[in-house]
Amino acid sequence: MSGIVVVGAGQAGSSLVAKLRAEGFTGKLTLIGEEHAPPYQRPPLSKKYLLGEMELERLYLRPEAFYAENDITLLTDRRVDAIDLADRTLVLGGETLAYDQLALTTGSIPRRLPPAVGGLLGGVHVVRTLRDVDRIATEIRPGARALIVGGGYIGLEAAAVASKLGLDVTLVEMADRILQRVAAPETSDYFRALHRGHGVDLREGVGLERLTGEDRVTGARLTDGTDLTVDMVIVGIGISPATELAEAAGLTVDNGIAVDAQGRTSDASVWAAGDCASFPWRDGRIRLESVQNAIDQAELVARNMLGAQEAYDPKVWFWSDQYDVKLQIAGLNTGYDRVVIRRGERDGVVSHWYFAGARLLAVDAMNDPRSYMVGKRLIDAGRSADPAAIADPATDLKDLMKA
Template sequence: MSHIVVIGAGQAAASLIAELRKRGFDGAITLFGEEPVPPYQRPPLSKAYLLGDMPLERLFLRPEQWYADNGVTLRLGQRVDAIDVAGKTVTAGSDVISWDQLVLTTGSSPRHLPAAIGGDLAGVYVVRNLSDVDAMAPEATAGKRVLIVGGGYIGLEAAAVCAKREMQVTLVEAAPRILGRVAAPETADYFRALHQSHGVDLREGIGLARLNGTHGRVTSADLADGSTLEVDLVIVGVGIHPTTGLAEAAGITLDNGIAVDAQGRTSAPDIWAAGDCTSFPYREARLRLESVPNAIDQAECLARNILGGNEAYVPKPWFWSDQYDVKLQIAGLNTGYDRIITRDNGNGSVSFWYYAEDTLLAVDAMNDPRAFMVAKRLIEAGRSPAPEAVESAIDMKDLLK
């Protein structure tokens, strides 16, 4: 195990490498990343960084010097072209690098609009990488007309930032409502009202028909209801997909991402994977989580297993979103809920508790950190207070007794 090669320089990679060194691994580590910068935080890209409230250096998970000090060879701005499973090498340009253990932390990629409907026009952006936001930021200025395509969390966060930058914001969601795949109607209602109070023109049940341009740059958008919007730029937030091309070409098994076992092993010997790109066993099925906490926890578990452990990864799902002055914190997974319990503390502080019969599944807490922390502890402990207790509890901590 003298040389570990890591492909993909995001949160999972940074966490994996730090855990390997913390646990005493003193062999060689090489990290490949397609971007020319060391691993950085992605969530602030569409929020504080786009607003100009966070400098580039604060995005970095660790200073570049940390990698040199810890014996990590950074190969940034370099794409790995192929994996040779049998020969235990990777090819990057003209270089062929041998490995003893290989880790795939390739993350996920944004879905783009098809070129056939104008998705390749200048002025059409996604929010995923540093370069995306660096290109977009100079255009996101007061008075500009921006169309946000997609009413998930990425689209809503982008809308909030653009509204704060005093842009004219229109958001379209083809589904009947925003957050349709990820949250209850109650949560959607909360954020719809929030955005409308900040001047966002939010149109649900209306898809994008096509984008039109002049001299290769977007100038207007035709919507599915027959209306046309004049626009200066477009931000696309229609989801992401796991980045699995290298794994697929190498013959590694895929299943809604790179399929790994409970310890993080792929179907190929001595090849592991962690983060957004993976699906793993969870409650008699397979699960893929797109979140920073999952990338960190899964990568650290995998590092311990590479070093000889036999630890099954058990996720503790939680997520967050910042929009205007509202912090949304989500604990658990709401799949299969049939009942919502509401606790409204007033002044915009509210939480929605998801139940399947009498089992607590998840909570959405808006500016209510106490509800989030209590629910998170309950869910992780497998405990479900009676829905009536959640409604009537005066102090949230009483639910932990």
Template sequence: MRHIVVVGAGQAGSSCVVKLRIAGFDGKITLIGAEPQPPYQRPPLSKAYLMGDMALERLYLRPLSFYAEQGIDLMLDAQVDAIDTANKQIAVNGGMLTYDNLVLVTGSVPHRLPAAIGGALNDVHVVRGLADVDAMAPRFVTGARVLIVGGGYIGLEAASVAAKLGLDVTLVEMAPRILQRVAAPETSEFFRNLHKSHGVDLREGVGLERLTGEGAVSGAVLTDGTELEVDFVIVGVGVAPATALAEAAGIALDNGIAVDAQGRTSVPHVWAAGDCASFPYRGNRIRLESVPNAIEQAEVVAENLMGAEKDYVAKPWFWSDQYDVKLQIAGLNTGYDRVVTRGAAPGPVSFWYYLGETLLAVDAANDPRGYMVGKRLIESGKSPAAEVVVDAETDLKALLKT
């Protein structure tokens, strides 16, 4: 009986094993996860779950019973120590497990603050897994002073929850503006105004010099010399692909585990997908950290394990929920040279990224129509003139017919 082992029980891992069964794979499947919980959704962790609006069981992608019913051997709280690609085995929980095909969906790991600047103090948290959020949840009480380090989407989402719960929130971003790495100044300005309107003390161009405290964090010194008293800290300064297993096994890396268009790594019978994998995209190689990518790429790998020989064609899209704003992003804005704005806050507003006359991406804030039309335009290779997009009289849906 053929045996497929999937290492990583997140969104990609769950999607892969489910797709294998749907596609008719009748061999043995083992899904290995490092956490004690079955595969669960991560986006609600720092929002609905932290707010207390979502119970733990609702996070689960499938009931625990599903895996047994589908003949999927679910190994949880498991430690994978090594991959022996020559003998097609992995070392897990002190034993060896043989595979016919191995899928690495190991995800990513959050960057942490160095211990030298206080990163090892108690009450310094990251937002990644269920244990991280459970550890910080008791600190979310009205009036508590939280310092958030990092003005990307993770930091801003944490700030929005904290502010809604009545905490005293300070957010520092060492770059000149929040979201500088991922968004245009127009999108940054929108979210800057949003957070300030909810009382967040947002400081751009200011970094963290060090945290202070005896055992637990109690203060922070910023790069401009400001000293703050804090009760806890949330660090949102990005993630790195989890590639240690692959690297030790001699699998090629390139901004993650390098795979071809069908999900194969440099080593026969080893595949990868999701946050940990980089793949060909329009003549370049990219890695996407998103739920849609994790699902869709893992499903393509599952199909290819069944012999489909199908290329993964990414259709990048993302989202972020902050306060009463849903931001939906279509496309990738890399290389843009101008941005045009349709609408204005507090109403629906969207920011359209162009390179020359080519539409690259859309950031849509409470503008589902702008997002939907922009996404379909980008995926079909259509680029309406910028002056047409910003004209309030333009029926966006009509652009899809031209």
């Protein structure tokens, strides 16, 4: 028996193999990762780890000994070159590895600046892997001039950490406002004020025309004609699903590796989960880039690989840490037509509730865990709440659950 092979040793891959063993799978189990380190958490990389508040070992999702103790073959520093669906084999370097079932948890890859714009210059970084952040750490010094390209959550988190470390930070966002793709103007306003209050030179409606320098970046020309002196650049312009391996094998790809409700791809013996996978949702398909989705979907796939036949019904939530603000998001705001603001008792405590008609879709809660928890429970239960009651600071949020 060839057993189960999982390609991609991130949050989803680690969760999947652990769940397989927890569910009683006793066959051969192999987890393959391209990085040198065992599976680790990504969110703290650009925050607590870069700030020196978290040691490397604390990043690991499970102790290194976990894999051997559970008879999981962990192959690190190994790249899968090809999948042969007909023979059910993988090619790794000069070796061939057979499988009975295969799970792809290949995650996502950061979008980079094109070479013509200066993306290959030294000092230009993305934030995705341990190696990426270790490289950034070597260039961090108070007073250095950092340019952050992109005003989504990746760029804003990078700006917050760089500012806390004493760098002189400029952030440019080509769209009319930061977070334009993912949040309401009210949430954009909140974080714009937060960053400017911490000294970030935040410029919206302005893009990067090109970086300048010989071997290393020394400057930037913006689309409004401004020239900046730059010591380092962090690019936060989004991520793309890692589908190259799946595409080359002939698997169906649709904004990610296309899977059915159970997590199975267009090949009956191949599954996918996490950032790389798109799945049926409502009247279309969706791909979620979050830790919780990686865990939940991977664990569901593990059960289905063992015959459970369960459909995936995601409970959507995200978070972002910037300075002393914890943003917690429940639900997806797609299709909203109204935002209700609930203000807390202290400055900076506020939540934004997204509605489509009378239906509650999502909540952005800034330093407001109570609003987040109540909103999440309502959304998960398919329930709504009276917008006027939400906006009234005298309303006890617990009463919304009783209505």
